[in-house]
Amino acid sequence: MNRKLGKLPPRHDPRTFRLESSLGTRLITPPPAINWATDVTWPVWCNDTLGCCTQVSVASAIRCWTLAAQAQTLLSDEQVIRNYSAASGYIPGNPATDQGGIELDVLNRWVREGYERPGQPGHDYLTAFGSVPPTDPSAVRRAIAALGGLYIGVQIPNYIMQTSGDWICQPIANQTIAGGHAVWIHGYDPDWLHFNTWGECRRMSWGWFEQFCDEAYGLLSRQNWLTIRGMSPQNEDMDALIAEMRAA
Template sequence: MQRKLGKLSPRHDARTYRMAVPLAAALPVIPASANWAKDVAWPVWENDRYGCCTQVGVASAIRTWTGAAQAPVLLDDAEVLQNYASATSPPFDPATGANDNGAVELDVLNKWCVDGFERPGQTRDYLTAYGSIAPTDVQGIQRAIAFLGGVYIGLSLPEWACVVGCGDWVFNPQQNNSIAGGHCVWLHGFDADWLYLNTWGEQKRMSWSFLRQFCDEAYGLVSRQNWTGISGLSPNGEALDALVAEMRASAA
């Protein structure tokens, strides 16, 4: 059985902040590993029915950040679908399933920064800033996971990787790697051999070679609302402010 996809082709914008240089200044020594969401039970968030993976990535980021900080904030299915509707045009209809056409990651991130998304409670969730990372920049990906709690990426996923029970995502040039479509995932951990993520309600491992082969966009996300003051490798408020200032300077 094939899984549901929903990430549209990348839209690149020259004004997007570049994350590599400011991250290198913020975290010059990269740890050997980091994982901010070990042993988490992940919802499917309706991604078995609809192409809402770009919003599953948002919900996963919020769950990761808040779970590492204090008490995890877990969006429900209705909130994920409402956020999907708000970031698509024509809008996805949660009541009927109409206009289930997927979304562009850059549109989702811009919407998150400007208008915010639904989350439990009375406060909307706002993203402070985001910056692009080259999918081939291993150190940039590692730094963003260790310092910012994860990386929001897009994949052009091969058909075999969309099949239930396919196991770890490891690139093998000898197999049929025909592309099924685009998929968004949230990377919440890494070590020398693997990247750690959740997708379709499952914990999954991805090899670094798979990332290099199939990732077509990657973004480091800055969330003052969810990620300030966490112990360990993550930043305090002043470090986030300095990082955002550096990102904006690099984009000027």
């Protein structure tokens, strides 16, 4: 199967909220392990032919949230492509416009203008987001456990493009970077972070994550992450989550 990348270099904005491990005054204590998408088969969402990984991660987030909190919402290939076009300027049929996307731009547009999704009148809107330092495992675990996942960007070494299986550090492998890639982390345990990419469930070691992740964001979605009781699946109030984020 072909594998396309598509995450452009990070763009940092000092106004972005920060989700640090110190923001635990009202958030849950993260458990030793959690996985919001066990036994799930993932679509490729055209990431074998297009550099649309930043939008595949949007679709993955929506699926994880609704799978845990409501009823599963699965975007179509066509919706992912239209969202990719809206955020990153891709014109179907024009390969020169398939240039990938900047994660911060994708998330800001999700907040301001929303993206297509099935079963939703109008667009799906992100409530808020905040950056998470990849070198802070406590913050990473807290974001995944409290917010249903983590939207990350990584730099992919060539050996990942050439092999299958777990993403682990390989000192003797070719470390040349093939490009940037966006993925949605939907779980963790003491040894692994669990995610999906190119239509497959995968695992990355914590060491690989710390070495190759160059940006990470915790996302808040009032539309998708609340149950019918108006609470998250972890029984947290959305306003409290937003207040914690904005306190940084």
